[in-house]
Amino acid sequence: MIEKSRELLEKIGLRVDPRVTVKELTVGEMQMIEIVKATSKNARIIIMDEPTTALTDVETKKLFEVIKGLKNQGIAIIYISHRLEEIFNICDRVTVMRDGCYIGEDLVRNIDRDKLISMMVGRKLEEQYPYLKIKSGKSVLEVKNICDRSRIKNASFVAKEGEILGIAGLMGSGRTELAKLIFGEYKKTSGEILLDGKTVDINSPMDAIKNGIAYLSEDRKKEGVVLNLSVGNNMTLANLKAYEGPIGKINKKLEKDDYNIYSKKLKVKTTGYHQLIKNLSGGxxxxxxxxxWIMMSPKVLIIDEPTRGIDVGAKKEIYEILNQLKKDGKAIIVISSDMEEILGISDRIIVMSEGKITGEVSREEANQQVIMKYAVGIS
Structure with a gap:
């Protein structure tokens, strides 16, 4: 049995001891084990649903090599992905579904990115970033020379009402660390945070929430939702005090009323209040x-990787929600590793490198070359 397992593992180029436990494996190795399980049963069709979501670039490259090997063995692969570059990299044909309906299909060699996006969302590429130009208002959040012990160094910036402030930078530049410092998840060692011109002490996420600062984590499943709770419970989780009834019980009617209002307003596709959130799509x-977070009426909304792991159609719906929040006068900070996204939706952009803010540009000045210059520390 061990030798048979070893043979199957080596067949796809995975050199691990068959006797190791699953918890000792990386996510990429576990993905490969799933493929081994399928091939060991002589599967002729393998369906892969967003297989690279949690993989590193190296693991993704290895997975693609395995997929090509399986194709050469005559195994059919149905590959489901929102990442367009993957479709063009490894697929032969592409079928597009939208809102549960079949839209069309074509050979990959006959289609380009613009046409594929148009099929996916019913719109052209240039319509993907529905920028809303409005006059920004007063400064809501002001950060002055904040530092922590090692990650963030003298960061200063202003976020204004009615604007989206983008934060760009390469991986490891300190974007997420800066957000978590402002939100109180990390402790600052020096510097000052002001809201509406007044200094506030933020030593924990609870302090941030009380002061009207909301933070949407880049890791949706670990830090954004409670997977085994319902959609309704997740939606009201940050604002439970608003639903307190007699003897500390939750007023379920009031909670469900707000769920109905906001699920409709944000166009959440769900079977209802009681559906488990883990069964919803990423979008x-x-x-x-x-x-x-909107239900608690924050002054400042910090969103880290707002559309990671989300299909193209849902992305535009997220951008439209952000535009509505701009109209409502919210100060919005968006952190994104997607250059097109940052350029497409931001009013201003600050750029980070090695824990420092190395540049700030207006929407009119911003382009990929300017952003990259600051991102690699060239001022």
């Missing part, structure tokens, strides 16, 4: 998290 989970 709908993100809308529920947005609703959770």
């Amino acid at each position: 709908n989970q993100q809308k529920v998290i947005l609703a959770k």
